[in-house]
Amino acid sequence: MANRLFPEWHPQDAVQLTWPRADGDWCELLERIEATLETMVVAIARYQRVLISAPDTATRTRLAASFHQMGVPMQRLRLIVAPADDTWCRDHGPIAIERDGRPVLLDYTFTGWGGKFPATRDNALTRNLGGQGAYRAPVEPRELILEGGAIDTDGQGTLLTTEACLLNPNRNAGLERQALEARLREDLGVERILWLRHGHLEGDDTDSHVDTLARFCDPNTIAYVSCDDERDPHYSALKAMEAELQAFRQADGTPYRLVALPWPRPCFDPEDGHRLPATYANFLIINGAVLVPVYGDAADGRALGILADTFPGRDIVPIDCRSAIRQHGSLHCLTMQLPHGSLRPFAEE
Template sequence: MPGDHEPGASTPHTDGMAMPPEWAPHERCVMAWPARASLWGGLLDQAKADHAEIARAISRYEPVLLVARAGEGDEAAAACEAGSYDVEVVEWPLDDSWARDIGALVVTDGAGRRAGVDFAFNSWGEKFLPYDEDARFAERMCDQLGLDRYDATHVVLEGGSVTVDGAGTVVTTEQCLLHPNRNPDLSRDHLEAELETWLGVERVVWLPFGLVEDDDTDGHVDNVAACVAPGVVVAQTTDDRANPNHDRLRRNVEVLEAAGYEVRTVDVLPYAEAGGETVVVPPTNFYLANGACLVPVTAGADLDKALDAVQSAVPDREVVGVPGTTLAFGGGGVHCITQQVPAVAP
């Protein structure tokens, strides 16, 4: 059932295109340089250092395109050691650095054609102002990469709110996608139709919950679950009944299993401290690069245990721990600051 769009206009659904799963080969990764000082507070410099470290780590497996504000490209290039690593820095207007949520979602037809889907971005329900430049990031990304662009800006949707399995299903959360600050005039059935139209899927699996603490994004799926292989989803869980997420995460697993998935679980990491606040660092907020899985980690955690759990879930990839605490203070993780660009099919 197609979603609303201009009569006669093509969509990924009508053009036989779909969003590839994140484990499919990538041409590159798109990132952005931290810019919103009011969000990062006294941790802006640390956020930049961590973004640079993550960009360098990803560039070992695939090229990185990093976007910086005008006048900040040299700073970003120096921090990323762009001369020594496969990191290309370009300058566009920016509000901040959450490339997952502001970037275009790239769809392919499996035969060499790619295009970017440009959804509306409203800063997670008008939470952080201004956001005018980030609302244009997807369009600029398509221009930079020479991609055709599908205009889906009648629907508010962030990349961190969906994960696709490559077999016709998208997994999302009711907590986020049905939140009244996103698409208050669209019913659940209408949203399903929009996902089918613009992501080229045939089924939507609705997890009930994101994390209790995820009040910035209202429960993005990338903080609780990720599709990692055909028929396989990694889901965050905890055996600690005192953790406010215990029952929520358990219910998510039940829904995934009922949908026919093999669920591989990873335990929540201990709470961390950053900027005088207690933050949660979700291990499922990882980035699947070509041949690798970059996992946000935090001081004080049993890192070997945490990384071993993820390694068991993605045995075909090199698992790499990267800084996650400051990103969590800002409201995200490694997945939140990255957006993959699928490779062209040979």
């Protein structure tokens, strides 16, 4: 039974989101992050379905009424009560693979990015949703600690990741690189693993998730964050990452087509002044479109134009993520795509 990790551009049934709790980390910014998520849901529902886990029945009822008023077709939306600790679905949501022509949802262990934050409810969320019949695809638990934002794939046997995250002792202590690679090859069906040694964003809690730094756009193309400001503290590390990407080769030995994404001006938290991890690499590919985080910055337009050229035939949809980065994540971090065959049609329920 050969496994294959789906690339993000594989046809999708839905995008999954986790709605914030009123008493969670978003409590001071709840209206703002809910407005961001609402914008995302309306945008995604133009193209495909949205699965939302709500923290409680009252929130579920409120959201159903709100989205109905916004014109979201109810056959494109499913709301299920399933409590979570936080909103970062990319990291506590299921990771989908193909096995024997059908999707399987792998439920990896989530520990709040190496024990930094509470994660008991997040770690139980996929099992909870599966137990409530949210998925058509089977859910398989995994003891390995792995977050969806830590990996990216070309869908043809190559995995892109970072040493700072996957080899961090706060994840799978005692598991050496060779043993970890063997587990990833077995689970995800990958044949090659491209390890980035360099690259980070200030304000990032994830220990350098690759989805903040470099992303496959198709099997031959990688988009990456590029810093052109020599005075910026990120400059040296991102230049070193760029050199690594230039040295990577495809399975046939040819270089990748590299797409440099612009560097937004530094964003700082208005409360205490720490830098926030604004990145255009945190885009989301869906059926027929690419949602792109923007930050009210002069570089937004350049990023949108570059990604429009990179994804011909797909709509480019900007999403204001200035509120999302206040909790150190962005658009891709808030979502998890579910490939075709993962869900029953919502209209059946």
